[in-house]
Amino acid sequence: MKPPSPSSPDDKFTLDDLMRVMAALRAPVTGCPWDLEQDFRSILPYTIEEAYEVADAIDREDMTDLREELGDLLFQSVYHAQMASERAAFDLHDVIHDVTHKMISRHPHVFGDEDAQSAEDVNKIWDRRKASEKQASGSSSALDGVTRALPALLKSQKLQKKAAKVGFEWTRIEDVLAKLEEELGELREAISTGSPKDQAEELGDVLFVLANVGRVLDIHAEEALRQACTKFERRFRGLEADLRAEGVELTETSLARMEEAWRAQKLKE
Numbered sequence: 001m002k003p004p005s006p007s008s009p010d011d012k013f014t015l016d017d018l019m020r021v022m023a024a025l026r027a028p029v030t031g032c033p034w035d036l037e038q039d040f041r042s043i044l045p046y047t048i049e050e051a052y053e054v055a056d057a058i059d060r061e062d063m064t065d066l067r068e069e070l071g072d073l074l075f076q077s078v079y080h081a082q083m084a085s086e087r088a089a090f091d092l093h094d095v096i097h098d099v100t101h102k103m104i105s106r107h108p109h110v111f112g113d114e115d116a117q118s119a120e121d122v123n124k125i126w127d128r129r130k131a132s133e134k135q136a137s138g139s140s141s142a143l144d145g146v147t148r149a150l151p152a153l154l155k156s157q158k159l160q161k162k163a164a165k166v167g168f169e170w171t172r173i174e175d176v177l178a179k180l181e182e183e184l185g186e187l188r189e190a191i192s193t194g195s196p197k198d199q200a201e202e203l204g205d206v207l208f209v210l211a212n213v214g215r216v217l218d219i220h221a222e223e224a225l226r227q228a229c230t231k232f233e234r235r236f237r238g239l240e241a242d243l244r245a246e247g248v249e250l251t252e253t254s255l256a257r258m259e260e261a262w263r264a265q266k267l268k269e
Contacts, residue, residue, distance in 0.1 A: 001030055018075065019092055022082045040083060047076040059230065105129060127165070142166045154222040156211035164215070173216050180209045235265040 004020055006013045025035040050073040057066040081092035106129045109116035116122045130145070142165065146158045163169060170176050183205045190198040214221035239261045243250060250258065 015078075015092075018078055019082070022075075022078045026082055026086065038079075038083075040080060043076070043079055043083075047073075047080070050076050055226070059226070105133075151222055153207070153211055153225060156208050157215045157221050160212050160215050170212075170216070173213070176209065176213050176216050180206070180213060183209050235262060235269075238265045238268065 001024060004013075004017055004024075007017050008014050024030070025032045028036070050069065054066065054069045054073050057069045077095070078092060081090070081095050085091035104111045106126050108114040108129075109122065109125060114125060116125055143159060143162050146155060146162060148155075150158065160169070170179070183202065187199070187202040187206055190202040211221045213219075214224060239258065240250060242261055242264065243253065243258075248257070
């Protein structure tokens with residue numbers, strides 16, 4: 001099959017071109033054997049991976065990589081829409097229509113008569129519109145709308161935010177920290193009894209309350225932990241490089257020496 005040429009006047013491929021490429025990959029007789037074997041579930045890990053690679057490019061402030069990773073993530077959307085169209089469920093044009101309609105509906109301060117002078121005003125309008133949509137869809141719980149597949153830390157904060165909107169929350173950070181101390185005490189007790197099941201449950205409770213600490217402080221817990229991972233990786237790689245420059249291998253040195261090298265990395269920052 002001859003590859004498609006850019007259809008735009010400026011010699012760049014368009015979204016329609018990408019859709020045609022995807023359709024060709026899934027063509028029953030002439031398509032790609034690998035692509036033809038895929039379904040929503042088999043492609044899902046790639047979709048998640050591409051979303052994280054977008055986040056990584058943003059974190060590194062690498063615009064070249066960000067351009068590429070956004071393209072890969074867009075391709076995932078096109079892929080899922082193509083498979084849906086094969087089932088006559090919906091196509092990419094339906095997806096674009098729905099999200100455009102939703103953005104217009106949730107921004108009446110831009111496309112309608114409502115007034116919003118601050119980001120807080122916008123959030124109130126957004127939440128009100130979402131609540132109206134949820135009611136129209138027949139949702140019955142304040143917790144409806146939290147995606148099951150979210151990373152656990154992110155899901156924790158979303159659940160807590162939903163509960164807080166109906167008054168189920170501590171408004172003072174001191175109360176949340178007191179709850180954290182309580183949960184840490186229960187974790188210590190579980191550790192002393194030696195029950196792996198209890199230890200896992202209590203550790204989960206500690207993490208859940210820690211996520212709530214972030215929510216009350218308006219800190220995105222998932223992002224905070226991601227930044228902490230990045231910092232740890234940067235410092236540990238620096239520690240490795242410094243020790244190897246001295247002719248020392250990590251497996252052959254003491255914890256005390258590694259901690260000294262770790263402190264040196266912190267001072268460099």
